[in-house]
Amino acid sequence: MRKHSPESDVAFIAALAELLNKNDLTELSVKRDYGPDDSLDVRVVKQSNIVQMAAAAPVVQHQAAPMVAAAASAAAQAPLEDPAQHPGAVTSPMVGTVYLSAEPGAAAFVSVGSTVTEGQTVLIIEAMKTMNHIHAPRAGTVKRIVVSDGQAVEYGAPLLIIE
Amino acid sequence: MRKHSPESDVAFIAALAELLNKNDLTELSVKRDYGPDDSLDVRVVKQSNIVQMAAAAPVVQHQAAPMVAAAASAAAQAPLEDPAQHPGAVTSPMVGTVYLSAEPGAAAFVSVGSTVTEGQTVLIIEAMKTMNHIHAPRAGTVKRIVVSDGQAVEYGAPLLIIE
């Protein structure tokens, strides 16, 4: 008897999760007996975030309202979605303006693919007319540069990803 | 024996989720035996009540607040909990004061255990100085008298239960 592969199980569970989300469900339990020795027991739960929903609502309200503008502008200034969550992310320790090279026209400190050593300057953040060198927290390879030259960043904004 | 594929299971569960949503259900459990070694056990839950929770909250807020008073007083005037839901409930067609007998000191129209015929007067509701006879909507036995003599009732308040 053909056993189900872990891959197909994952696909099955992924489908269930999607289904949960699409239908706004909070819990889904499936026990599937494929055969005497072949059963799958899945429970997919979503902590309904009752309150998050309410919390999130103000932002989605008026299409033209200032709240959206605030959210949008915050997002624009700090793309906190993906890169910040990345384990290899280097985040900004201050509010300021990013420079990728030591001076205009000079070569960038690093580029995607660069190998960096711990403590190496990867970029500069100007704050209060002071140039602050941002150092690589660990050795590795620059996988992605999230910011662009001259961009304003807030505290905690992801700068680049080193792996 | 043809086994059901995960794909068809997902489609089945998706249909259940849709069904749940369409009918405003909160939980759905299915156990499907496709064959001796082939069964599917599904439970789909939707924590709806997100809003009801919020809705209910104002009432439970301050212990001493007027909202509770309102709720309590409404409850006192109309014990809408159980009897109103009873299929044999006779509810008040008007706001007024209940009298269980035709005049003070006279015998009650009915008492628990009485057999009534359709159209028989079971009590009187005084409204705007008028005595309104309340008739049994069907023949049966008086199982319970919810109101007491002289009690004020609102529209829809359960009066007695005839089965």
Add this chain to the structure above:
Amino acid sequence: MSKSTKTSQPIFDKILIANRGEIALRVIRACREMGIKSVAVHSTADADAMHVRMADESVCIGPASSTLSYLNKAAIISACEITGAQAVHPGYGFLSENAAFAQALQDHDITFIGPTAEHIRIMGDKITAKETAKALGIPVVPGSDGGVPDFETAIGVAAAIGFPVIIKATAGGGGRGMKVAKNAEELEIAFRTARSESKAAFGNDEVYIEKYLQKPRHIEIQVFGDGKGKAVHLGERDCSLQRRHQKVFEEAPGPSITPTLRAKIGKICADAVAKINYIGAGTIEFLYEDGEFFFIEMNTRLQVEHPVTEGIFGVDLVREQIRVASGLPLSFSQSDLEINGHCIEVRINAERMPDFAPRPGLVKVFHAPGGLGVRMDSALYGGYSIPPYYDSLIGKLIVHGRDRPEALARLKRALGELIIDGIETTIPLFDALLAEPDIQKGDYNIHWLEKWLETQFGAG
């Protein structure tokens, strides 16, 4: 305002509010502040409504249909009897201008918080209302006082009332047989055309003549009487922004009304209601054009838009209604009433824009705007389901500022904060209106909104 609001005389212990929604809340708030117990009545559809939650007691008076609940006089009177309520506040709409209800309450020794049945009756009939107004010195639209037999008479009438004039079929309606004349030459043609059209349309060629108002504003004067021959006025409200005779935006003071004009028309109105011993709140509605007021009707109740008057005078009109209904004198005299700043109200309806189709349903999130100069009168709460059986008005946003520009800026700010999530509302209408130069300048009349809607969306 400096008069004391303390009363030593006894007032009602318990008031029943024969209404629902924001106005029921409005009255409950006044009761609570006066230390009076409140009784809410409600239909089965309104068991979860805010007015039921906020009142001290509540009584279900009937099924969802308002005919069988909020308009059910017997049920409401019975509710008074079983709860011991000594007075009924009718709010606006429903039974608020029902003379028979006022009379029935009186017959049951329950106080109707409003004028006498007689005054409701007089003002409820268009013809007796106009006659009464005229007799009391309130200006009405000048006209021919009946049919005009020939052109010579027409010329005389028109000369007396001034051009432009409108000629209307006595038997008419719906615009047929109606002709406008701007001068004597036009009058001749208009008169003949109107007569022949009337003849053709109604089989009767009798016509009458009235002054023609081209771009009138809707200006209403708030009056208050103590029932004992004293009365005051609380200035005007401009409610010209209307759609199908439904007001959507009201303000006080009126952008076009000078202090002199206000004092003059205000005194006429206050004197008129004083003369008939009118008791409680009343509103005398006018069409206003070029410095002249023309009586439309009198509302013998609290108006939806009363908060703008409260805002500029700093008085509580519902408290005042309850006071005078209980026999107390007015808590203010005419000289106490001084205008302070500017107030605007917008009506938040559960309606889809731009066709104003009602959109009842579940309000997922409700967040009221806050801060300086903002008042929200609404019976909404997060999780409330607006029932489909009643009026679509779900809230009134009222802002106060030191002057009109400040009030407009505050309105814009407050609208941006107001969140009603889950249903469609008229909020976008006001966002759009505030961007209009005419609204910013206060330059509008009773036709403005419908014309604007037509321009914007091709629909009135």
Add this chain to the structure above:
Amino acid sequence: MSKSTKTSQPIFDKILIANRGEIALRVIRACREMGIKSVAVHSTADADAMHVRMADESVCIGPASSTLSYLNKAAIISACEITGAQAVHPGYGFLSENAAFAQALQDHDITFIGPTAEHIRIMGDKITAKETAKALGIPVVPGSDGGVPDFETAIGVAAAIGFPVIIKATAGGGGRGMKVAKNAEELEIAFRTARSESKAAFGNDEVYIEKYLQKPRHIEIQVFGDGKGKAVHLGERDCSLQRRHQKVFEEAPGPSITPTLRAKIGKICADAVAKINYIGAGTIEFLYEDGEFFFIEMNTRLQVEHPVTEGIFGVDLVREQIRVASGLPLSFSQSDLEINGHCIEVRINAERMPDFAPRPGLVKVFHAPGGLGVRMDSALYGGYSIPPYYDSLIGKLIVHGRDRPEALARLKRALGELIIDGIETTIPLFDALLAEPDIQKGDYNIHWLEKWLETQFGAG
């Protein structure tokens, strides 16, 4: 108030608000009404906060700890630079009375919406503040002006300032070496005892004498300067109801202050700040007893309780701060400022009663009270989680009435409508306070609340 609020002169395009919570919202509201863009700054803990949602732009300036975020001058100045904000409103608390911050902003050509660094510095130091106040004619607590060497001198000082007096150790603190004398006989014993106690406690027997206030009220005068030698006062606030020097309930006008007293002390304060070219809002705090005022300190910023002053004068103090900071003149003169009714503010804190332990957490439901005369300033919303890192003030409920009884009744009514579900708050404190005859009569002083708490719960 009748002056126009329209300004034709250019004002800032963009203001950064270096604060959080309700006061950040307060400033954003003023900006929005003035057509000025707002920038919110926030810590990582405040990413979901209402001020971030409501501002036009926002910048995260540091981690949860306020030392590294809301007190981080460099980060805030950098945030101005990257957003192009031309001015900073500091709110209250945090950097609002930080002279170095005001100076640093000036050095970066950014306007600090508040007084000059110099004025902040002078008033930030207790000793120079008192000296400056005295020099400007502001009454201070009369006393011996230094050590009193012997009983004969003591008698002379006491006679000059009037009994009762308090004798305090120059080197002292914590109540030791402090003795009160109600008359000359008591003075002799008190003087000797104080000296010997001082000697024993501090190794120094030098004592000084001050007038002893038994049941003072905390009365503060709101002033406003244009920075060019003009200033006005906006009457007083009575903030006597305090617990551990934290105000909980404030009102204006003060129940004990007559118009004559107000005009007198108000003029002294306005003249004083005019003389030093003070700019913006300021509050001069006094202890008040038996018709006399004694300077405590001056706050060179907006106060938490400013809304009660806004309520009775109908002015927007934040708008006014922004105006004068941009170089515009005051929008009102002293004669424009007329008191209208009565205003009370209560501070809603996320605190457990009766021990006032902070109780941050998830606010499941927030429902603001509405209706006439109610203002809610709060950064709460349903679903907001109050972070544990900051002040426990989560809202201010401000009510206005025609007089004090009306305001008190309205406060009671509004408290009953306010719903903050999920956390413990100080709402029950105010419900209880409103039932107290002393509060109803306005008969309280700075000791009242702590004594009452002790009586009620056995704890101050």
